[in-house]
Amino acid sequence: MTEPARWQRITSADPGHSTRYINRFKQLAANGFDLFGEARAADAMLARGSVVVDAGCGPGRISVELAQRSHRVVGLDIDPLFITEGRRVAAEHGVAASVGDDGALEDVPEAGQVAFKQADITQPFGLSVGADLILCAGNVITFLDAPGPAEFLRHAADALAEGGRIIIGFGLTRGYSLAQYEADLAAAGLIVQSRFATWQFEPFTDESDFVVDILARR
Incomplete structure (x- = not known):
C-alpha cells in the first residue's frame, strides 16, 4: 500500500488546514500584499504563449497570473481543495480552460488559458507536449518526503521541451538541505544555470537562507 504524501497527512490530521491556507492568501491579497513575485520572475524567462507547468500550484494564484500573461498554463497539485479553488479563481478573473472536441479538458490549454489537475508531482507529468518552463514555488519541494524531491526533479527534467528550464525556490531551513538538493539535481541530470537568494534575483x-535556481538539463 502506498503511503500518503506529507501534505495529505497534514490535511488528514487537520481537515481545515487547506481552507485556512486559501483564506490566508485571500486576506493577503485584500491587504494589498504582492503575491506575484514568482509569476513575474517566471514570465521574464518566457516568450508569449509558452507552455508552463506550475508544480504544486496551491490555490492557483501564480497559474492564473501566468495565464493572464498569455501563457499556456498547467497547474498541478495533490490537494483537491486547491484545484477547486484554482478553477474558481480562474473563472473569477475571466481565465478559461481549454476543452477538446470530446468535451474533455485538454492536458495543455491554449495561450491565455489554464488547466488545473489534481496530481502527485513525484509521478510522471504525462503531458502531450514538453514544458518551456516548470515552476516550483512556495517551498513545495520541502513538503515532499524523501525520495520525493529527487523523483520530482527527475520527472520535471523529463517533462521539459528542448531548451526548456525549471525555476524553483525554497527555504534552506525547512529540512531539505542544499547538499541533498544538489545531489538530487545531479541524479536528475540537471544543472544550475543561475542561482539567487530571492524571487527578485x-x-x-x-548567508542566504532561501534559494531560487534556474535549472536546465545537462
Missing part, C-alpha cells in the same frame, strides 16, 4: 551568498 538578489545575489545568493553563504
